[in-house]
Amino acid sequence: EEKKEEEEEEEEDEPMPQVELTEEEKKINFKPPAGGYDLTIQTLNTAFVNFCIPEKGEGFDEVRYEWQKEAESKAYLKKWILEKKITSRVEDLQPGEGFKKKIEEFTKTLKEWKEKHKEHKASASKKESEKKEPAEGEEKKEDEEELSKMDVDIFSVEDVLNVGNGEPLFANFAFEDWALLTLRFELVLLELSFKEDVNDPERVGIHENHLGYYYSRYFKKQLSPHLYGKETVLEVLELCKDAVKIGDNKILALNLKEDLDAEALSTFVKVQEENRRKRQQRIDAGDETARLNFKALEQQEKNPHWGGKGGGKDNWKGGRKGAGKAGAQATPVAAPLDVGAVNPAGGAAAEPKAVAPPATPVAPPAPVAPPAPAGGPRLVPAP
Numbered sequence: 001e002e003k004k005e006e007e008e009e010e011e012e013d014e015p016m017p018q019v020e021l022t023e024e025e026k027k028i029n030f031k032p033p034a035g036g037y038d039l040t041i042q043t044l045n046t047a048f049v050n051f052c053i054p055e056k057g058e059g060f061d062e063v064r065y066e067w068q069k070e071a072e073s074k075a076y077l078k079k080w081i082l083e084k085k086i087t088s089r090v091e092d093l094q095p096g097e098g099f100k101k102k103i104e105e106f107t108k109t110l111k112e113w114k115e116k117h118k119e120h121k122a123s124a125s126k127k128e129s130e131k132k133e134p135a136e137g138e139e140k141k142e143d144e145e146e147l148s149k150m151d152v153d154i155f156s157v158e159d160v161l162n163v164g165n166g167e168p169l170f171a172n173f174a175f176e177d178w179a180l181l182t183l184r185f186e187l188v189l190l191e192l193s194f195k196e197d198v199n200d201p202e203r204v205g206i207h208e209n210h211l212g213y214y215y216s217r218y219f220k221k222q223l224s225p226h227l228y229g230k231e232t233v234l235e236v237l238e239l240c241k242d243a244v245k246i247g248d249n250k251i252l253a254l255n256l257k258e259d260l261d262a263e264a265l266s267t268f269v270k271v272q273e274e275n276r277r278k279r280q281q282r283i284d285a286g287d288e289t290a291r292l293n294f295k296a297l298e299q300q301e302k303n304p305h306w307g308g309k310g311g312g313k314d315n316w317k318g319g320r321k322g323a324g325k326a327g328a329q330a331t332p333v334a335a336p337l338d339v340g341a342v343n344p345a346g347g348a349a350a351e352p353k354a355v356a357p358p359a360t361p362v363a364p365p366a367p368v369a370p371p372a373p374a375g376g377p378r379l380v381p382a383p
Contacts, residue, residue, distance in 0.1 A: 029067040045088045053077060085203050086251065089210040095218050099193035102260050103219075106185055109265055114178065116161055116168050124171075154277075160269045169273050175301075176292040181272040183228075183236075184243040189260060190218055191244065191252050205251035208234065227300065229293030239292075242271055 037044070053074050056063050065073050152163065160169040170177070194206050194214060206214050211233055215223040223233060230236050237244060247253045256267065282290035 096197040184240045187244045227297040
């Protein structure tokens with residue numbers, strides 16, 4: 001009997017462990033999704049702006065609020081939509097007419113500046129070749145004139161094309177300076193155009209995660225950090241921190257005035273000249289980290305066949321213009337003689353083998369349909 005009682009005691013159920021929720025878990029009303037969503041990210045980004053709480057006046061007999069009351073539920077949804085507007089991208093955003101006009105004006109002005117720069121360099125080179133060896137007093141005078149130019153307040157210059165004796169403010173610009181000036185303008189224009197085209201005060205700016213997306217959307221080229229000798233887009237922005245920055249809310253913000261008139265375009269030259277002088281001073285002091293490495297970008301500019309000058313429209317879409325058409329017209333043709341075939345096992349090439357002609361005529365292969373256009377429909381997997 002004692003043995004039987006011991007067995008009964010062992011068979012008694014052990015007490016169940018107590019499960020307690022943390023304070024954070026108690027605040028969660030819905031179980032976080034463990035897998036994919038029932039909407040693709042693209043569809044959600046397009047549709048969420050129309051999400052709302054159902055109203056009884058819409059034909060419902062009753063609207064019940066299980067977790068929170070009506071006011072709290074509406075506030076929750078409103079907060080979610082506002083956060084989503086900041087962190088998600090606008091899938092159907094298109095550059096507006098204001099953007100197109102500004103980029104056209106800048107392109108024209110930039111071309112005029114570069115032509116003036118080229119003329120000045122040619123004139124200066126000619127004068128240098130014609131100049132005789134200066135005397136000791138004349139050499140000292142030239143050094144004083146050069147120092148005098150450095151003392152001029154850059155932002156007090158009224159005409160960037162002539163700071164004195166017909167010399168432009170950008171007289172000493174190199175490839176890197178023109179590239180930074182252009183990038184600085186593009187980033188400022190992108191932020192201003194985004195706010196204008198999206199036309200929604202609740203979308204306060206471009207989130208850092210989507211900067212590359214909007215840049216390619218507007219300028220039809222990729223913002224590739226390696227072209228500027230950097231690893232990330234944020235490192236590229238550091239090169240233009242006098243014009244743009246990423247704020248505490250991770251939104252692109254401007255450090256220049258929000259206007260791009262003729263006077264503002266001149267400001268970009270002044271900002272870049274100040275940037276160039278400071279960089280040169282650091283290099284002269286032995287700071288090699290101040291040197292810029294835009295070799296990849298310069299090589300791309302010099303070789304348009306790499307994919308369009310400056311990563312232009314054809315490069316952004318991918319492929320050489322007309323390549324799809326040519327590929328569609330080409331049909332594979334069997335060679336009559338298999339010469340020098342490579343042994344897959346890595347051995348010597350096989351001996352040439354004659355290919356016997358077919359016993360009956362073979363119909364030519366059916367024409368290959370051209371590939372679908374880049375902008376055509378495509379299946380997008382759910383995240």
